[in-house]
């Protein structure tokens with residue numbers, strides 16, 4: 341059970357913090373079961389330990405003996421160096437979760453050279469408030485118990501979908517990166533509203549609640565997004581005018597391209613940073 345597990349985050353950046361926050365504030369995990377490790381940034385370690393009461397430690401001083409779950413949360417380009425250093429301190433009982441975009445379980449398994457259970461976990465930063473949608477896919481040495489644990493941890497920070505590793509790139513394009521598209525949309529809605537005379541704060545509230553309501557409608561109604569859209573759109577009304585401008589300016593295409601380009605980048609991160617390890 342998750343609440344009896346000790347977790348170490350290797351990497352203490354935005355994604356690690358979002359997961360820590362969700363685990364503590366939403367899933368009520370005990371902070372003393374969580375450790376975050378980073379490379380050099382002591383200020384960041386102090387920030388996280390005072391904010392969440394978790395333990396923090398520099399990579400050089402790492403000890404994983406009493407840890408159960410190791411969550412890799414460094415950048416993909418740091419994967420090889422970190423794994424090479426980790427492999428001498430990892431122990432047989434460890435379950436490894438990786439949030440690294442693009443990087444495959446096969447690559448991690450090969451560098452570690454031992455049959456560690458490696459599970460890819462693709463959350464998003466809404467983990468911070470327990471509202472992630474997290475994709476998980478298992479590496480070849482993963483047993484049911486390991487997958488159950490990854491699922492439990494992912495549920496603690498939001499919703500979870502078990503997917504194949506092949507689907508991980510597109511999942512990343514939609515869900516991992518997705519919050520940024522919606523923030524971008526909100527930024528632009530806000531700018532337009534301000535130009536038309538609303539205070540920024542008021543505009544932000546209005547736009548954010550509108551997005552939240554629409555999102556809840558999709559989740560709670562039987563209608564598809566297209567059907568819901570039609571119900572908003574009166575003939576020759578304001579929505580039709582808004583949608584026409586969106587179409588004329590490539591709005592729909594732009595969104596599809598955003599998802600596809602992010603998925604492509606996930607694939608290319610693999611090509612860029614996975615060098616075949618020397619066995």
Ligand SMILES: NC(=O)C1=CN([C@@H]2O[C@H](COP(=O)(O)OP(=O)(O)OC[C@H]3O[C@@H](n4cnc5c(N)ncnc54)[C@H](O)[C@@H]3O)[C@@H](O)[C@H]2O)C=CC1
Pocket residue numbers: 350351352353354355356377378379380381399413414415416418421422439440441462463464465516517
């Ligand atoms: N930010 C996001 O929305 C999401 C990020 N991810 C993945 O999470 C991972 C981390 O991303 P962010 O948190 O955004 O990056 P970040 O740059 O905020 O954090 C990276 C962390 O790794 C640490 N680090 C670097 N080298 C290290 C080493 N040798 N030993 C220990 N720690 C080291 C850094 O000090 C930093 O704390 C990436 O692989 C990314 O693909 C996945 C889903 C969403």
Ligand SMILES: O=C(O)[C@@H]1CCC=N1
Pocket residue numbers: 441512516517
């Ligand atoms: O931008 C990135 O590469 C990471 C992965 C998904 C969200 N952020």
